[in-house]
Amino acid sequence: MSRSVLVTGGNRGIGLAIAHAFAEAGDKVAITYRSGEPPAGFLAVKCDITDSEQVEQAYKEIEEKHGAVEVLVANAGVTRDQLLLRMSEEDFTSVVETNLTGTFRVVKRASKGMLRARKGRVVLISSVVGLMGSPGQANYAASKAGLVGFARSLARELGSRNITVNVVAPGFVDTDMTRVLTDEQRAGIVGNVPLGRYAQPEEIAASVRFLASEDAAYITGAVIPVDGGMGMGH
């Protein structure tokens, strides 16, 4: 198996673990990064997903070097937590712009090649928070819940072309995004996780790789929780 795989935000955290999982399986993996030195071992393309022109340039580079993207993992995302009354319009729109509209941009561009090839795999990284809600994260939860409706619409739209579109909804994962939480906040979160711990990024990556594999050929429009049981019932 040597497919052309793109992982947005694959330079660190969950995205980097996903990039490693595909590379270990023998795929050609491209990752996006915005600044600094990207990790070695991948085709690193500079791309801010809030900028359509950068998205287009990134795809052109990947297509030249690896061929059209056959597996897209839309992982890039941000938080900007604030209680509603203190949340500025910019806090809200910037998170939606990256997490939801940015995902729209990269999926739309990938779908061109997938439609032509009459096959493709798209995996979106949402969050348990998009399903359960979370105080102080109305912007983030709205963007992550939006990904579910987006994915399910595309699953219906693209299914006849053998393109699957699924969502992985991680719980709390040990990355830079959650390292900013205080010990007290972390303890509170872990108290609500039946498995009693955070996930490691590799545990999210394993589900993503499965959804992109032959074994998952008949799964589309699904939301797979990888959350230690935290979001059960949502």
Ligand SMILES: NC(=O)c1ccc[n+]([C@@H]2O[C@H](COP(=O)([O-])OP(=O)(O)OC[C@H]3O[C@@H](n4cnc5c(N)ncnc54)[C@H](OP(=O)(O)O)[C@@H]3O)[C@@H](O)[C@H]2O)c1
């Ligand atoms: N950690 C968790 O507990 C958790 C739980 C559920 C869901 N998630 C989701 O999983 C995904 C990865 O999270 P993480 O924990 O690995 O976060 P992270 O360590 O903060 O990494 C975020 C990644 O997204 C990239 N990114 C952010 N804005 C971008 C933009 N405008 N254009 C391109 N790339 C951008 C970052 O690139 P730079 O390096 O350039 O900043 C980085 O690679 C996110 O969608 C997040 O919402 C995380």
